[in-house]
Amino acid sequence: MDEVSSIYGIDPNDLINNRGLLRSIFNVYDHTILVVELAFSSSGALNALPIMFANSAAQRLFQTSLSSQADLLSLDISFHSGQSWENFINRSLGDETCEEEVLYNINGVRKSGQMVVLKVSNTKLIILLKDIKPSDIDPQIATLRTLDNKTECMLNFGSWEYDVDAGSMYWSKGMYQIFNLPDNSPVSADKYLDFAIPGDKLLIEEFIMRLKSSEYSFEQDLALNVQGKVKLIHVESSPIKNASGKICKVIGLNADITETVEFKKELSTQQHFIEQILQASPVLIDIYDLNREVFIYFSKEVSPFVGYTSDTMLSMRPEELQGLVDEDDKQRVLDFFNGFGAATDDDIRTIEYRIKAIDNTYRWLKVRAKVFMRDESGKVSQVICAVQDYTLTKDAEDRLRENEMMQLLLQRKDEFINIASHELKTPITTVKASLQILQRMMERQEREPVINVFLQKALSQTNKLVVLTRDLIDNAKLQSGKMRLNLEVFDLDTFLSEAIEEQMEGFEIIVENLVKRPIRADRRRLEQVLKNFLSNAAKYSPSADKIIVKAEEEINSFRISVKDFGIGIPDDKVSNVFDRFYRVDEKAVQFPGLGLGLHICAEIIKMHGGDYGVDSVFGEGSTFWFSIPDTTPH
Ligand code: ADP
Numbered sequence: 001m002d003e004v005s006s007i008y009g010i011d012p013n014d015l016i017n018n019r020g021l022l023r024s025i026f027n028v029y030d031h032t033i034l035v036v037e038l039a040f041s042s043s044g045a046l047n048a049l050p051i052m053f054a055n056s057a058a059q060r061l062f063q064t065s066l067s068s069q070a071d072l073l074s075l076d077i078s079f080h081s082g083q084s085w086e087n088f089i090n091r092s093l094g095d096e097t098c099e100e101e102v103l104y105n106i107n108g109v110r111k112s113g114q115m116v117v118l119k120v121s122n123t124k125l126i127i128l129l130k131d132i133k134p135s136d137i138d139p140q141i142a143t144l145r146t147l148d149n150k151t152e153c154m155l156n157f158g159s160w161e162y163d164v165d166a167g168s169m170y171w172s173k174g175m176y177q178i179f180n181l182p183d184n185s186p187v188s189a190d191k192y193l194d195f196a197i198p199g200d201k202l203l204i205e206e207f208i209m210r211l212k213s214s215e216y217s218f219e220q221d222l223a224l225n226v227q228g229k230v231k232l233i234h235v236e237s238s239p240i241k242n243a244s245g246k247i248c249k250v251i252g253l254n255a256d257i258t259e260t261v262e263f264k265k266e267l268s269t270q271q272h273f274i275e276q277i278l279q280a281s282p283v284l285i286d287i288y289d290l291n292r293e294v295f296i297y298f299s300k301e302v303s304p305f306v307g308y309t310s311d312t313m314l315s316m317r318p319e320e321l322q323g324l325v326d327e328d329d330k331q332r333v334l335d336f337f338n339g340f341g342a343a344t345d346d347d348i349r350t351i352e353y354r355i356k357a358i359d360n361t362y363r364w365l366k367v368r369a370k371v372f373m374r375d376e377s378g379k380v381s382q383v384i385c386a387v388q389d390y391t392l393t394k395d396a397e398d399r400l401r402e403n404e405m406m407q408l409l410l411q412r413k414d415e416f417i418n419i420a421s422h423e424l425k426t427p428i429t430t431v432k433a434s435l436q437i438l439q440r441m442m443e444r445q446e447r448e449p450v451i452n453v454f455l456q457k458a459l460s461q462t463n464k465l466v467v468l469t470r471d472l473i474d475n476a477k478l479q480s481g482k483m484r485l486n487l488e489v490f491d492l493d494t495f496l497s498e499a500i501e502e503q504m505e506g507f508e509i510i511v512e513n514l515v516k517r518p519i520r521a522d523r524r525r526l527e528q529v530l531k532n533f534l535s536n537a538a539k540y541s542p543s544a545d546k547i548i549v550k551a552e553e554e555i556n557s558f559r560i561s562v563k564d565f566g567i568g569i570p571d572d573k574v575s576n577v578f579d580r581f582y583r584v585d586e587k588a589v590q591f592p593g594l595g596l597g598l599h600i601c602a603e604i605i606k607m608h609g610g611d612y613g614v615d616s617v618f619g620e621g622s623t624f625w626f627s628i629p630d631t632t633p634h
Pocket of ligand 1: 537540566567584594595
């Protein structure tokens, strides 16, 4: 029984024979409809498929290729699955309907379509060829496409669809606009070649091959010549699979990025320029985020500065970064950055501080910083800093300073030798002269009372020499750490009267001793201190005649002070008077001295574990004092 008649209740032979009826029915269809006959060879192989009937859609499609009784096998139609016609026909003869995707190339038009075969009889088949035409597109999709076209044109991009099987290409309106072509003019994948820049042809051919082979999604930037102007087109391409998983289409986007790229290029040229400057500069630029308390940018590798790489420094937490700053500088650095809250945009602030490098050495950094960014509320959020490794300069400065100190010491030493020789010369000359006079008097057997005067002079100058020599020896002892104390218990009353005895003519010395119990100290050394205070009090009081000596008890110590009404000491010099070789007025000849006495006193007091100092009003007088802990056994 014929199968079509069972479906439609029509005798297919009638249909075939009545061409007028067939034509009127089949011609209303937009699809290609053919009725073919099967011609087999004597061996049973399929020989030909002569076309018995072709509807008007078929006529349009095949045009001149379709002469009467044309053999369908002679047309360029192949099966997508790769099977042969014979196989397909045999299947059609067995199955109810057979459906296959086919590729056909008719009069140079490559298309793909769907072939449906209905078996009319064992020798006749109805073939329906359905290709995908714009009219097949859902009106909604068409609307979307129109909208897309409009958006594309506005945004300078276009979309395309490449039909893998048919090898045909569809371009959206945006594509035509990018390439300056009239809308809907015929295009193919090879169209890109028309825009290839001389020398780039191979590259474009490779691109087209890549697009057609369509296995994977890809992106590529193409430089193309569009009407004499080089355009940079960014292409994105993705394959689309049909229900059976086969790639049937490649869809893609083209974006004209000429302006963006040029802009980027310009920007990157500038950036490159700045980078070169930053690289060449010995100064490191960094950006510090005040809120997060971390670095967010370094202009170059920081490892030459600190040993840590820029990446490590950028990933350090606030505590880690603060840990690198030298303990003595930490608060200052924190205050420096916190202080930026109040900075104006033009403020440039500077700070020098030490940070610990990876090898635990300290580097001196000199930082110049200014506001870089503010948040929406106007609060400073980021600070930009120019950082200089100042270590070598700092070392050099330190060495210079040490050098200067050395020079100063050497100069002081020279001065000291000058002063010392002068100090020694005066009493020696006096002693010598006195002795010569005495000698002459002795020769002449003179026994004048004046002898006593000269003896007295020689004696007092000799005493000065003794003190001077003792100071020099003490200084040497202190320098070599060889001074020792001889502690003994003694009574302050006797001590004070002995120390003051024979001292300073022309001065009234008022003694007030409030310490009524024995004390324990190096008596000889303490006497040396008190005598030094007293002789200074007299020496630096040219127009006064009174000195007050006071001894008082304190908690666990006793204190002795010597108050004079002399020249006093200027405020800015007071703190230095106990320094070695220090003299308030170095050039003063009015008050000779070596600048050693008070230094030795201070050392003696320190050896006793005591304290010392001076209260002075310039022009009114000074009170020198010392206190010694009470170590007397009770
Ligand atoms: P010098 O041998 O110069 O007196 P000292 O070490 O005893 O050395 O004193 C250091 C300096 O302190 C003195 O040069 C002097 O300028 C100052 N000085 C010491 N005692 C007094 C004082 N009673 N009044 C004013 N200045 C004093």
